[in-house]
Amino acid sequence: MRYSFLSVLKNGFTGQSGWKPAWRDAAPKPAYDVIIVGGGGHGLATAFYLASEHGIRNIAVLEKGHIGSGNAGRNTTIIRSNYLLPGNEPFYEWSMKLWEGLEQALNYNAMVSQRGILNLYHSDAQRDAYARRGNAMRLAGADSELLDREGVRAMYPFLDFDNARFPIQGGLAQRRGGTARHDAVVWGYARAADQLGVDIVQNCEVTGFLTEGDAIVGVETSRGPIRAGKVGLAVAGSSSRVAQQAGLRLPMESHVLQAFVSEGLKPLVDGVITFGAGHFYISQSDKGGLVFGGDIDGYNSYAQRGNLPVVEDVAESGMALMPRIGRLRLLRMWGGIMDMSMDGSPIIDRTPRPGLYLNSGWCYGGFKATPASGWCFAHLLATDTPHATGTAFKLDRFRTGHLIDEKGVGAQPNLH
Amino acid sequence: MRIPCPYCGARDASEFAYLGDATLTRPDPAAPDADEAFHAYVYLRDNPAGAHSEWWYHSAGCRRWVKVARDTTSHAIAGAELAGGAR
Amino acid sequence: MSRLPSGGRVDRARSLSFRFDGKTYRGFSGDTLASALLANQVRLVGRSFKYHRPRGILSAGPEEPNALVELRSGARREPNTRATVAELYDGLDAASQNRWPSLALDALSLNGLVAPFLGAGFYYKTFMWPAKFWESVYEPAIRRAAGLGRAAEGVDPDHYDKAHAFCDVLVIGAGPAGLMAALAAGRAGARVILADEDFLAGGRLNSEVARIGDEPSHAFAARTVAELASLPNVRIMTRTSVFGIYDGEYGAVERVSDHLATPAPFQPRQRLWKIAAKRAILCAGATERPIVFGGNDRPGVMLAGSARSYANRYGVAAGKSVAFFANNDSAWTSAFDMKAAGVNVTTLIDIRREVAPALAARAKALGIDVRTDTQVTGTTGQPIGGALTGLAIRTGGRGGRLAADTLAMSGGWSPSVHLTCHHGGKPVWQEDIAAFVPGRTPPGLSVAGAARGTYGLGDTLAEGARQGSEAAGDLGFTATRPDLPATEDTPAGITAFWHVQGSKGPAFVDQQNDVTAKDLGIAYKEGFRAVELMKRYTTLGMATDQGRTSNVNGLAIMAELTGASIMETGTTIFRPPYTPVSLGVLGGHHRGKDFRPTRLTPTHAWAAEQGAVFIETGPWLRAQYFPKAGETDWLTTVNREVKAVRASVGMIDVSTFGKIDLQGRDVGAFLDKVYINTFSTLAVGKARYGVMLREDGIVMDDGTTARLGPEHYVMTTTTANAVKVFQHLEFCLQVLWPELDVTLASVSEQWAQIAIAGPRARDVLARVVDTGVDVSNEGLPFMGAIERTVMGGVKARLFRLSFSGELGYEIAVPARHGEALARALMTAGEEFGITPYGIEALGVMRIEKGHVSGNELSGQTSAGDLGFGKMASTKKDYIGRVMAARPGLKDPDRPAFVGFKPVDPSQRLRAGAHFLTIGAPADMAHDQGYMTSVAHSPHLGHWIGLGLLKNGPARIGERVRAYDPVRGNDFEVEVCSPAFIDPNGERLRG
Structure with a gap:
């Protein structure tokens, strides 16, 4: 069924009786050409692009719970391509281009909204670092704009310009950045992949791997063994746990990142703002809630919940940046488990086990990467070569020293 | 989260800086496989869901490195000891 | 719908004035805004989120989805404030929200006319064409229509505080279970904190009419609170919501001043408590559920227990003619109570065929019309404002009509299990009471009373007492259980019932987000059946009330559709906070200039006297430069400072190292x-x-x-x-x-350190050291470090070091002597024109000298990149040696440290510019590195730069393109040695 204004109208007249499931709740078949482990945005996007771009249709996406129940449904929905390093920036810009055509590609309104992202700077050194970044973005074909203090004031007059401990000096803007409706991205990819024949198998937990010698030839699951030509892991947050079942030890720690939403408000914050003197970023959803977050809690965790110090730190930064939000109320806080890689950048690569492919290490930046991650992982699975925008995301870069360390903090995941 | 610092008693985790896995040992830099051993030491982690031995530094307290036994799924802390014995 | 002649826990002697939507009313001390509005017969209070339907007051507590207002105004405006928990104060000013132009006539209520087309998830299926229209047309319209209240208009003028507390037993909720738990633990000698979100302790004891021992329940509550208050080891915190259970601590917010027009002087508006408790007992009570039927959202449709609360606690009749609609016994008790309080209760409608004979008899005795086996199938209301005027009912197959301005409904009760879920515990469905009860609880927490499904008053008192004494006993206190007074226990029969089939009009499940039973049907049809998917697709339970009155009904309706049990269908996870918490209180004092501590150097006051301009560098405030009269731009000042150092001598505080x-x-x-x-x-x-x-x-x-x-x-x-x-x-x-x-x-804090630099530096130093201290080139050679005394016996460390490239010294003295040293150096250097300089001049001189600094120590550079390759010892191991030998870090093509000067000397260099080979396209593949630091060199008379360029040291003399599109610059620079001045170091050794 194609979604359109007419389909909505028609169902309005027929008491909403004509809708069909957005995707089939498939039962697993005994074998597939490709199995994607993980029914989040990345896994579903991978399946969709394998089917749509590479003509591989005999695919299963295995999800231990229901689709989108991991980080795809727990993030702060920001999309941007304002990265610094050559290993990253072309990839994220490719992702941005895919976002820009996503709704038409999927026939699903994922509410991709390019209302802009603004990274504030508060010192000369930060300004120069953002200039470096903005120039790198231009080199990759992305848009960037370095604003001075007055430029920022024109966009967001209610920020604290007069009494700040670290006065705002300006910002790096990416007008094409913004947000997307995270759940809708998952549902849109699921529905589109399903229509191309992909089996989305929910409540199917991978418990081990089927092997022949060194090679991975399928998975053991809570719903029985399933064979596959290739197995791709897209289980960010649990990558170490799943890879361990294949005998792999990854350059990764799992950490909790909290996110927050306020009660609904009339429009206050148009785009996305990030604070440069603390860990804080904020946007406002179409429903009206302020959606914001800050730093990871900073200790290994699989608990999907965080603690008060980070909550307070985030609120302090919010109040320092926008002192009129003091009387707004925090409605909900939650935690997601991040694959924090050792250099803060992702891994999309083959593994030492033939037949097993890895998509992981997204740290706290996986949502914006969803389309390109799926695209590049599909390319790798289909062709056994990395996509041109993802050649740096190698698993062995830690051995060779070709690191992609945007923040320059080294092999300490909780600082990335 | 409250860390039971062996010197200072239970203190809020915000007094501490976290480093990570405390089961790792710095390899022999003169060993023939030092490259591989250091790669594993610096980058590879067991990253268990469950019992985890980890380093916390009591930066706003006694400045001791404390090895904490903590569960990464429940955050429950089973115990803590100082690094380097009784210095 | 008016104040009853007597009764209630309000203080009728204290009349308060308040305004709602510009109109002035009066209430009493002890009222909430909601009770005062009801007392003034105000029924229409708000508008719903999606269809802007007229809404009134549904509840009397934190579960309120409808009666949300903007409380106060201007910079103190608090949007989305639940009128049901807003304590009335004299001068309170509130306004309805999410309506235009007025509450009674809201233009966007037209949305209701097209509601058939706006089912769950409709927006995912449309608004896609043309693609550009989303940002420009559709979304702005949606954003304007959405949202609830408006944010404050200015900087929050109030203060917020934070505090820590420690106790043996934390009791959350001061209802019957909580009072008894606190009493048992408190009498045993345990340190107890009893926290309740309400401003009046007692919970249901204030809202119900029951006898405990020989006194009414509210009197029992007051007497118990008085005893607790007399115990020195018990702290009672009313107006305090425990909002979250974290690892080892409980988060709570005390609303110190929200019941006042403005906080008293030096008092915060709210205070964040972080409570470390050895044990906690959750006594949070239960929340009543609505029944889902057509037109169940009209002003005048209310929860039964809340209507009772308005009568008993506030002395307010919820309406002039009140009907009840229920599936359980508690509603009957509510009806009897209200009738006894003087409210005109006309009818009791119950879906059950049979009720306990005693209830039926009592109803008959009170003259209440009883309709069993009956359902409400629709409502009628006033043309403007929509307030309830009548009910359509169905008994067996027969329809009928009833007049009523108020319908008190009850679908049963949901224990307030929220906090028990904060460590991942999942509630468990208990069939006999048709409710979720706590599953696994966080460590140290137990649950008593209605929060764990214990509804009878006597049982609740006993359970609280038992858990209080057990908690104290576990902690080593000798606890005896308080005597339990006799109570009259009320029947609690219930027949699970959620949804009137075939009712007329939209039947709301989530009233705030306008989620109807039909929307759940759409979610079912489209496969969004798992609880989390249903919730996210329909927005059920995602409003400011977090589904307190809607989650269970939604689950149950989905379970009916799928044929699964409620337990199989699952439950949504309750996350913190229990009730919404202001961002101000979570931030506390850390805002404005106090966002982070400010560190001042030991010479700060002296520098200020010298007219320094200060700049934030990390936590420090440092002197950036020292403008003299007539110097209008920073560059003039910095050039002067640099020249003065290079020509004679200057000084700078370097204590921050x-x-x-x-x-x-x-x-x-x-x-x-x-x-x-x-x-x-x-x-x-x-x-x-x-x-x-x-x-x-x-x-x-x-x-x-x-x-x-x-x-x-x-x-x-x-x-x-x-x-x-x-x-x-x-x-x-x-x-x-x-x-x-x-x-x-x-020892960063213990030593003040001042650098003096320039050809006359030694002369200045010689005048501050004590007699006999040799600072000659022999006595203190380059890179010398000696401990001597200065200024007449002050211990000092003298280092001959130079960051500027000039003859230089750093003098360290105990921090308390730092300012005196600065003054002594100024005096000593007077004849040489000693010039204080700031970190800008320091930066210029280090760039002229080609020293690396923070911009180069980016955490991305190797020793080789920065030209330190030869410094590395090959005779020993050191941290980082093995990993630094990886091919990626040894690659000769890595950007490495060199200097740059503009080919056209008038060009201003900019840090952050990228380097491109001349003639190469400006793209990522041709990126050659970037400029790390720049300065205007007064020595050379043009801008100079340092940077990292691929294979840089081999390219000295080559020209490259400095590409800086974000600042509109694109010109050629020449690669040169990073040492722009005195490359052989003759000055500093002189």
Whole structure:
């Protein structure tokens, strides 16, 4: 069924009786050409692009719970391509281009909204670092704009310009950045992949791997063994746990990142703002809630919940940046488990086990990467070569020293 | 989260800086496989869901490195000891 | 719908004035805004989120989805305030929200006309064409229509506080279970905190009419509270919501001043409590559920227990003619109570065929019309404002009509299990009471009373008492259980019932977000059946009430559709906070200038006297430059300062550098392990520049370390890395090499350090050192480090170091003498025109000299990248050595450190510009590196730069393109040596 204004109208007249499931709740078949482990945005996007771009249709996406129940449904929905390093920036810009055509590609309104992202700077050194970044973005074909203090004031007059401990000096803007409706991205990819024949198998937990010698030839699951030509892991947050079942030890720690939403408000914050003197970023959803977050809690965790110090730190930064939000109320806080890689950048690569492919290490930046991650992982699975925008995301870069360390903090995941 | 610092008693985790896995040992830099051993030491982690031995530094307290036994799924802390014995 | 002639826990002697939507009303002390509005017969209070339907007051507590208002105005405006918990104060000013132009006539209520087309998830299926229209047309319209209240108009004028508390037993909720738990634990001697979100302790005891022993329930509550207040080990915190259970602590917000027009002087508006409790007992009570039927959202449709609460606690009749609609016995008790209080209760409608004979008899005795086996199938209301006027009912197959201005409904009760879920516990469905009860609870927490499904009053009192004494007993206190007074227990029969089939009009499940039973049907049809998917697709339970009155009904309706049990269908996870918490209180005092501590150098006051302009550098405020009268731009000032240093002498406070004292037999060996170069061979009385790496082979920090004695070294770190380096050294010492005899101390705070630089620096130094101190080139040669006295006996460390490239010294004195030293140096240097300079001039001089600094120590550069390759010892191991040998870090094509000058000397260089080979396209593949630091060199008369360029040192003399599109610059620069001045170091050795 194609979604359109007419389909909505028609169902309005027929008491909403004509809708069909957005995707089939498939039962697993005994074998597939490709199995994607993980029914989040990345896994579903991978399946969709394998089917749509590479003509591989005999695919299963295995999800231990229901689709989108991991980080795809727990993030702060920001999309941007304002990265610094050559290993990253072309990839994220490719992702941005895919976002820009996503709704038409999927026939699903994922509410991709390019209302802009603004990274504030508060010192000369930060300004120069953002200039470096903005120039790198231009080199990759992305848009960037370095604003001075007055430029920022024109966009967001209610920020604290007069009494700040670290006065705002300006910002790096990416007008094409913004947000997307995270759940809708998952549902849109699921529905589109399903229509191309992909089996989305929910409540199917991978418990081990089927092997022949060194090679991975399928998975053991809570719903029985399933064979596959290739197995791709897209289980960010649990990558170490799943890879361990294949005998792999990854350059990764799992950490909790909290996110927050306020009660609904009339429009206050148009785009996305990030604070440069603390860990804080904020946007406002179409429903009206302020959606914001800050730093990871900073200790290994699989608990999907965080603690008060980070909550307070985030609120302090919010109040320092926008002192009129003091009387707004925090409605909900939650935690997601991040694959924090050792250099803060992702891994999309083959593994030492033939037949097993890895998509992981997204740290706290996986949502914006969803389309390109799926695209590049599909390319790798289909062709056994990395996509041109993802050649740096190698698993062995830690051995060779070709690191992609945007923040320059080294092999300490909780600082990335 | 409250860390039971062996010197200072239970203190809020915000007094501490976290480093990570405390089961790792710095390899022999003169060993023939030092490259591989250091790669594993610096980058590879067991990253268990469950019992985890980890380093916390009591930066706003006694400045001791404390090895904490903590569960990464429940955050429950089973115990803590100082690094380097009784210095 | 008016004040009853007597009764209630309000203070009728204290009449308060308040305004709603500009109109003035009166209420009493002890009222909430909601009770006062009801007393004034105001029924229409708000508009719903999606269809802007007229809404009234549904509840009398924090579960309220409808009666949300903007409380106060201007910079104190608090949107989305639940009228049902807003304590009335004299002068309270509230306004309805999410309506235009007025509450009664809201233009967007037209949305209701097209509601058939706006089913769950409709927006995912449309608004896609043309693609550009989303941002420009559709979304702005949606954003304007959405949202609820408006944010405050200015900077929050109030203060917020934070505090820690410690106790043995934390009791959450001061209803019957909580009072007894606190009493049992408190009498045993345990330190108890009893917290309740309400301003009046007692919970249901104030809302119901029951006898406990020989007194009414509210009197029992008051007497128990009085005893608790008399116990020194018990702290009662009303107006305090425990909002979250974290690891080892409970988060709570005390609303210190929200019941006042403005906070009293020096009082915060709210206070955040972080409570470490050995045990906690959750006594949070239960929330009543609505029944889902057509038109169940009209003003006048209310929860039964809330209607009872308005009568008993506030002395307010919820309406002139009240009907009840229920599936359980508690509603009957509510009806009897209200009738007894003087409210006109006309009818009791119950879906059950049979009710307990005693209830039926009582109803008959009170003259209430009983309709069993009956359902409400629709409502009628006033044309404007929609307030309820009548009901359509169905008994068996027969329809009928009833007049009523108020319908008190009850679908049963949901225990307030929220806090029990904060550590991942999942509630468990208990069939006999048709409710979720707590599953696994967080460590140290038990649950008593209605929060765990214990509804009878006597049972609740007993359970609270038992758990209170058990908690105290577990902690070693000798606890005896308080005597339990006799109570009359009310029947609690229930027949699970959720949804009137075939009712007329939209039947709301989530009233705030306008989610109807039909929307759940759409979600079912489209496959969004798992609880989380249903919730996210329909927005059920995602409003400011977090589904307190809607989640269970939604689950049950989905379970009916799928044929699964409620337990199989699952439940949504309750996350913190229990009720919404203001961002102000979570931020506390940390805002504005107090966002982070400000560190001042020991010479700050002196620098201020000198007219310094200060700049934030990390936590520090440092003198940026010292403008003189007539200097209107910073560059003029900085040029003057630099020239003065290079021509004569200048001084700057460098106390912000990290200073680490290292003592012990093995310090030399230890430093050899952490620096790439060797320190064990350093002579006493000398200093050496060192570079340290992280274990991954990247440069961590640089600085000089001096050897003051055979077993005594002092290290300096960069300002930015002081904390990080100290922590790193402690790790190396405590974890890696505990066998080494080294003791570390951070002495950054203890020593003030001032650098003097320039050809006359020695002359100045000679005038501040004490008699006999030799600072000649022989007595204190380049890189010398000696301990002497200055200013007449003040202990000092004298270092001959230079960051500027000039003859230079750094003088360290105990921090308390720092300011005196600055003044002494100014006096000593007067005849040479000594010039205070700031960090801008310092930066210019280090760039002229080609020294690396923070911009180059980016955490991305290797020692080789920065030209330190030759410093690295090949005779020893050190942190980072092995990993620095990886091919990726040895690649000759890595960007490496060089200098740059503009081909056209009038061009201003900019840090952050990227380098491109001339003629190459401007794209990522041709990126050659970037400019790290720039300065205007007064010495050379043009801008100079430092940067990292691929294979840079081999390209001296080559021209490259400095590409800086974000600032509109694109011109050629020449690659040169980074040492722009005195490359052989003759000045500093002179």
